Amino acid sequence: NAGVTQTPKFQVLKTGQSMTLQCAQDMNHEYMSWYRQDPGMGLRLIHYSVGAGITDQGEVPNGYNVSRSTTEDFPLRLLSAAPSQTSVYFCASSYFSRENTEAFFGQGTRLTVV
């Protein structure tokens, strides 16, 4: 059981370049999300999805796009990278209910935009 697989682990981009961070889960969770972690800020929600075909914005969505064509995959796209997007990114796969709530994270992607 792989859990949440997030790639790549490290990436350096030049300003203006585009890239996609991949995230896949094998737990059949409906909810997936992307967070960014910046020093002193904790983890902040970028985008989330409540199921295939359904996405919505989090706290800091600007500069990022997402799509959810399958339950398993939730890629994060940077269309035109900016230095302000230098951060550590985490994908999460979650299950929320009254009886149980769980959240598992990928290994993280350390992105540097120069």
Place this chain on the structure above:
Amino acid sequence: AQKVTQAQTEISVVEKEDVTLDCVYETRDTTYYLFWYKQPPSGELVFLIRRNSFDEQNEISGRYSWNFQKSTSSFNFTITASQVVDSAVYFCALGPGRGGGSNYKLTFGKGTLLTVNP
């Protein structure tokens, strides 16, 4: 709105000392979950514990223990006889007991950097 406050930004202790990491939360939900995650220097987020708002029983796992007090909206984490390997950033997080609207997310505190010196 949901909020998690970890007032301690950094804590430094000497090995074998006990240390408590504080977590205070705010929520209007009647059902919710609280989490602690550990982020070692390698960077991944390691799940430590999940606690349902209906279960106020304290939990102990080896050197780790958690004190959940609904009356003070706190979910504190104690490491007994700390070790150098405990050095990490620790995050407290709050999650909904059910999803709905924009509630499908975890709200994180800003984390506490724990350094255990030999």
